[in-house]
Amino acid sequence: MAAAYDRTADLRALDATRSGVRGLVASGVTHLPRIFRVSDDAHQPPQAPSQEPRSSPAASVPVIDLSGADRAAVLAAVRRAAAEWGFFQVTGHGVPEAAMAAATDAVRGFHEAPGGEGSDKARLYSREPARAVKYHCNFDLYQSPVANWRDTLYLRMAPDPPDAGELPDSCREAMFEYAEQVKNLGKTLFELLSEALGLKPSYLTDIECNQGQIILCHYYPPCPQPELAIGTSRHSDSGFLTILLQDEIGGLQILHEDRWVDVTPTPGAFIVNIGDLLQLISNDRFRSVEHRVVAKNAAPRVSIACFFSTHFHPASTRMYGPIKELLSDENPPLYRETLVRDYIKHYYSIGLDAKTAISDFRL
Numbered sequence: 001m002a003a004a005y006d007r008t009a010d011l012r013a014l015d016a017t018r019s020g021v022r023g024l025v026a027s028g029v030t031h032l033p034r035i036f037r038v039s040d041d042a043h044q045p046p047q048a049p050s051q052e053p054r055s056s057p058a059a060s061v062p063v064i065d066l067s068g069a070d071r072a073a074v075l076a077a078v079r080r081a082a083a084e085w086g087f088f089q090v091t092g093h094g095v096p097e098a099a100m101a102a103a104t105d106a107v108r109g110f111h112e113a114p115g116g117e118g119s120d121k122a123r124l125y126s127r128e129p130a131r132a133v134k135y136h137c138n139f140d141l142y143q144s145p146v147a148n149w150r151d152t153l154y155l156r157m158a159p160d161p162p163d164a165g166e167l168p169d170s171c172r173e174a175m176f177e178y179a180e181q182v183k184n185l186g187k188t189l190f191e192l193l194s195e196a197l198g199l200k201p202s203y204l205t206d207i208e209c210n211q212g213q214i215i216l217c218h219y220y221p222p223c224p225q226p227e228l229a230i231g232t233s234r235h236s237d238s239g240f241l242t243i244l245l246q247d248e249i250g251g252l253q254i255l256h257e258d259r260w261v262d263v264t265p266t267p268g269a270f271i272v273n274i275g276d277l278l279q280l281i282s283n284d285r286f287r288s289v290e291h292r293v294v295a296k297n298a299a300p301r302v303s304i305a306c307f308f309s310t311h312f313h314p315a316s317t318r319m320y321g322p323i324k325e326l327l328s329d330e331n332p333p334l335y336r337e338t339l340v341r342d343y344i345k346h347y348y349s350i351g352l353d354a355k356t357a358i359s360d361f362r363l
């Protein structure tokens, strides 16, 4: 029997530093603190990556060039990827590489700046749901079974953009520009996804799937014992759609046909994935797929995840259910209707680590 261990005290101690995992690394930790230790079975995927047969090359997440002249071919590729993978990478998306690099550099700069008295990190450190701009180590630190080796700068950019003064100086310009660029790309993607469902291009934006925009700027410091830790626990995304930018380090994996498949960093590309709510309204035509980020010790990793979700519209009374145009006698509705905020509330009540939220809305 292990000696009594006060996990909550350790979590509180980490929280009180207001400088996250990066602060631990800066202070020179050489062993993984226990709160980050993945229990032996908790993160075993169907097969651990090291046990996967490698005899045939693993299939990889589709890469789609959105600038392709043959629109029908682009649509077919999007339809297929959204249905079979739930994930794809996009190139030819029109977002200037300079804006992508500026955002990544700004996020890295924020996370690598020292914390402590008077710092932006100390000023922004918060778990307050109402705050539009905040920084923290693990949004679910006190709920999750294992702390993730990751810190996050949270920016809620739409529908009500934050005051410019709330953003850290080092990020302000780059992140406002990035948010605008990704919002435009989101509109393009929602149009493609609408058409891929056989609907008019404006269908998904007409029902306001693109109205909310939360940008999570993640930083995964080098981990002293990566095999014992996890960067982000397995989960599916709750919103409609996610547009993700990752740097060259890698570590993101998606669960495809019962195997973890690496999402290989592709210079200049964005990763796009279907969220639970889009699976729900597409009546399972599109799939929201589980993913995770493995910890690494070589170098820090930066990723920027932009979620299109409207759950912070507390007044929104729009109900979302399977899109009527997609239903027929052969395709009856698979889900009940829900308010976005009720779906998200349920999702968070379960927490990362399991994909049962959407199944609880199945008819």
Ligand SMILES: O=C(O)CCC(=O)C(=O)O
Pocket (backbone or CB within 6 Å): 216, 218, 232, 237, 244, 246, 252, 291, 292, 293, 303, 304, 305
């Ligand atoms: O860091 C990543 O690549 C993925 C992060 C993620 O899955 C999320 O924020 O939902």
Ligand SMILES: [Fe+2]
Pocket (backbone or CB within 6 Å): 235, 236, 237, 291
């Ligand atoms: Fe995610």
